[in-house]
Amino acid sequence: MARRILLVAILFMFLFMLTGCNIEEPINPENGIWDRYFVYPLAWTLEYFAELFNSTDDRMLDRYGWSIIVVTIIIRLLTLPLMVKQLKSSKMMQALQPEMQKIREKYKTDQQKLQQETMKLFQKHNVNPLAGCLPILVQMPILIAFYHAIFRHELIPGHTFLGIELGEPFWGLAILAGITTYGQQKMMGAQSNPQMRILMVILPVMITVFAFYFPAALSLYWVIGNLFTITQTYFMKDMYNLNQEGAAK
Structure with a gap:
């Protein structure tokens, strides 16, 4: 339970950092690690792809929306190894559920022993119950960098995508x-992962609430990223059935 609370606290901290300091200062790659390695590269990449979609046709005002979609897909491809690791971890946790249930029933009156035996089970099968949290934690700095790129580079305000004002909620x-x-x-x-189950309820609520107050460009990034991951997982999940069977032995 302590690990769950810690993870949720970290997520809240990252999301509140979206309204962090220097939000109105121009992006300066010489102004520290954050601007140099996170905000500036992302803003430059968004601008680069927006220019590729540029046209004298007024309908190409949507170019920043398409740029966000392309950059989101690129980021998800770069983080693909983490997603694969999360998928493997989820399959392993599913395979271990019968054994975990036996442990819970056997030590239901002894929480300390329950935790010890559960950790032994994880160690035996080389399973890290928090492995599934890594992709979420990696995405948070990217989400914050998007927010800064939108407001500090003045790329998005004034542009629309499919009739939606990207600079407004x-x-x-x-x-x-x-x-x-x-x-x-x-x-x-x-x-299927006790450490992740709480996020299945809390994270969607958090994202929805914050998205009601932040620019649509940020919501577009999150929606496209989620849809890409859902599609990717659908086609990949059957690749790890052998891992699930192997873990149960």
Whole structure:
């Protein structure tokens, strides 16, 4: 339970950092590690792809929306190894559920012994119950960098995507962000991992609430990223059935 509380606290901390300091200062790659390695590269990449979609046709005002979609997919491809690791961990946790249930029934009156035996089971099968949290924690700095790139580089305000003002909150995308976050967690098997199960409820609610107050561009990033991960997981999940069978032996 302590680990769950710690993880949720970390997520809240990262999300509150979205409104962090220097939000109105221009991006300066010489102004420290955060700007140099996170905000500036992301802002430059968004601008680069927006220019590729540029046209004299007024309809290409949507180019920043398409740029966000392309950059989101690139980021998810770069973090693919972490997603694979999370998927493997979820499959292993599913395979260990019968043994974990036996341990819970045997030591239901002794919480200390219950935790000890559960950890022994994880160590025996080389399973890290918190492995599934890593992709979420990695995404948080990227989400914060998106927020800074939007406001400090003045890329997004004034531009639209499919009629949606990217610089303003949009309730439709906010709700979609929450729904797709839940769908992603379920597809990744979070419900089978005791350490991740709490996130399956809390994280979608958090994302939805924050998305109601932050620019639609940020919600678009989250929705596209979730949809990409859901699709990716759908086609990949059967690749690890052997791991699940092997863990149960």
